[in-house]
Amino acid sequence: MNVIKRMTVTRSIAALFAVLAVLLSPSMATAQDSDVALRQAIAGLGAEKGYARLREAINVVAQTGDPRAARVLGALTEGDVYRRADDGAVVIVSGRGQQLTLHDPVTGEAIGTAPKSALDKVRVNNSVRRSVRAALGGLTLAAGDPDIRMTAARTLIATPDPDSLAAIEKAISDEEDDAVRDALENARAGAILFSGADPETRIAAIETIRNMGGQQALSLLARMPASPDQGVLQAAEDAAASVQKRLQYWGLGQNIWYGVSLGSVLLLAAIGLAITFGVMGVINMAHGEMVMLGAYTTFTVQEVMRTSFPGLLDWSLPIALPLAFLVAGSVGFALERGVIRFLYGRPLETLLATWGVSLVLQQSVRTLFGPSNREVSNPSFMSGAFQLGEISVTWNRLYIVVFALVVFAVLLYAINRTSLGLRMRAVTQNRRMAAAMGIRTPWVDALTFALGSGIAGIAGVALSQIDNVSPNLGQGYIIDSFMVVVFGGVGNLWGTLIAALSLGVANKFLEPFAGAVLGKILVLVFIILFIQRRPRGLFALKGRAVDA
């Protein structure tokens, strides 16, 4: 079960540059003679129009085998390669605006500036980027950084090419890193599948691919050119079947993980409501807007970080957490003091009033921040995914699962172990008795409501990582939140946890078969039937407290 961090294209190309820059400097002097050939090949990049011609030109550049070609090819995928209009020279540019800095495509040295109008961009599309990636794969096999060699090896697995067999063999014999060597062995096996090797070698390669497993193995086996040899065909079929079987087990695990992840989002959205609705009994339709306020707080914090403290950008989420709690909490406090306290015991009016408040909050945010989505970027530690067997686990989802559980635990502690929690429970269980004991019940009401709203604000910080930060953010969660709280049993935090997780998992198991739309309907129908049987939800409170 190897856990490998997968890099995004941009990042790996950037890293590649850094390493190449170091590598290139000493090799420059010795490579004078190949200079001419390389420059000639690079000139071809700007010579012809059309993507097909450009792809050919890229291959010509790659065939020079000169590691310095990686610079211009990398720049090409970034859209930084231009053709000078007057003499047709190919240059790499940097900088923005009308005046651009030109760099030599081979050495990368600055060679002056030119206005944008005097340059034609060498246009690239996906097919060109694919060619570049394949070409770079061959060129970077000898890089110093094992991460870059790994990326190169992976590229070779994805784009098997019998012509690169010799290069791979050489790389395997030079390789010192075990993981990279394994990847290279797989790449070799892939290339063999596509070559005209004898049946025995191919069967051995099929075995290697089978051990590699995963979607990629299936894909290689499916794409492999048909062989006249019966043994090869049989081996390929067996291997595909066994890989398929393994994938099915992993598919099961994947569904559970997706379910838990969806469940944690539901839990986050619902947990604040479990306080305001579950414990206090207030039908708070503005709950979603508290989540939205939390998300906008995150956005504001991130903007401030971006403009004033760029170094702290990755810390904007931890900084936003307490602020979001305070913002949403104080809005909740004001809402309770200003509106809800006059409406206790009148659920219908509460519903209408809070719904009105939700519209007011939405429109105010729309007026302040504008109607369009706001960008909250993922901090670097929350981007990307890692591979757990055949499941790709995205970091942001993993963090949200952990975060949801932490919030749940803290809330549970606050309610069961702190003095505010004690008063809270006392007031909700028997208001008059609590008042007689000297508890300021209106004050406790306000604080409880503020706590629930603050938790919703914290949920907003997390949800800003996976959803739109727009004035409508909250609307998408309000129905689901009520569903979770009602299903779990009103007034019971553990019920909320179980309900959120089981609804998430049920949803994800239904989705592949029934589709997202029907899946959601089926879950709703199930809840309706369930509530018919058990009106108080999964974990009903028993005893006198219920009727208090």
Place this chain on the structure above:
Amino acid sequence: MNHIARTFGFIALGAALTATSAMTPASAQEDTIKVGILHSLSGTMAISETTLKDAMLMLIEAQNEKGGLLGKKLEAVVVDPASDWPLFAEKARQLIEQDEVAAVFGCWTSVSRKSVLPVFSELNSILFYPVQYEGEESERNVFYTGAAPNQQAIPAVDYLMNEEGVERWVLEGTDYVYPRTTNKILEQYLLDKGVAAEDIIVNYTPFGFSDWQTEVARIKEFGSAGKKTAVVSTVNGDANVPFYKELANQGIKAEDIPVVAFSVGEEELAGIDTGPLVGHLAAWNYFQSVETEANASFIEEWHAFTGDEARVTNDPMEAHYIGFNMWIKAAEAAGTTDPDAVIAALPGIEVPNLTGGISKMLPNHHITKPVLIGEIQEDGQFEVVSETDDLVPGDAWSDFLPESKKLKSDWVDLKCGNYDTEAEKCIAETAMAEPATEAAKSN
């Protein structure tokens, strides 16, 4: 702060305009020609429609600086249908009957358009509809300046097939009329092109869907069968951001499985970190990055009008630009803003679009447009990677659906929006009022 000031400015402007329109004495009405703007300024659709209202105000202001129309000043009447479909019909009625506007520019969702159709045919006014839509409609009182499916979806699929060599297709959409109709057309088109039925999957998700893990994993799995795979996305509005985030996080790169979208433009990308999306595609008839003089001055004017250099322009804005200029030209040709005269004058009117061509209003009330395929860039703009040689005429009734193949729309000679060429008769002239049950944004 600038933003807030601007927003308040618009609110004040809007309020002032509505106030004047309500209080205008009879004498003042003689001096201006009123133009109705029917776009949601609140509710779920405000995200897309507010920009179009601003664009219309800018166009009207510019026209007034040029001397107005027929010797009179234009006056914008802004109403807010609040993303509420039945309210669209009410507000449309108010604009036509109470404010007596000469023409209305508005609507975004198909369902809001369907909701106002009966009003426009009953009161005989003109609606310019600026958004790409599913086709299968042609009304006497409506002019469709957005793309029909043959001006967006089909060329995009052709590009993927020819340039990228795509053989397997995922048609991913939000569950409502536009994606369902478009996907029906596309599926038939792909089957006609010889794509095997098992190489196509069609999947729908609800509005505002945010948990894309299963769908993206499925796309990944479908795409690893060895044939080049692409996703054709009619996923709408708010659901796009989580969709693209999930694609990026699960490591699906545009080089491996490109996603071509019909509802994602510059405005939508403003809410996403576009770094991981570079290379995914969109098909439109206009991109802000198109380098023409007309476009450069349009963008400059837009930035000056909004006072914000960061505001982007998009395709429906260009559609309003074309529609508004067509209306001006038709009214000038007719010498009046009387709806019947303008409706008769509009077909055949030609105005320059922002991409360097001349768009023409066709007898079926659709227009000719170029089709551009763009790849998403790091800065949230699109770079054009393919462009049709000529302008493509909009086709109201798709040739790829058996039931609409035989229909023809011609308001000049046949005076009919759904003429049956087999039975040689006009089917019906009723505006379809379909129950407005859909919940959110559409195109």
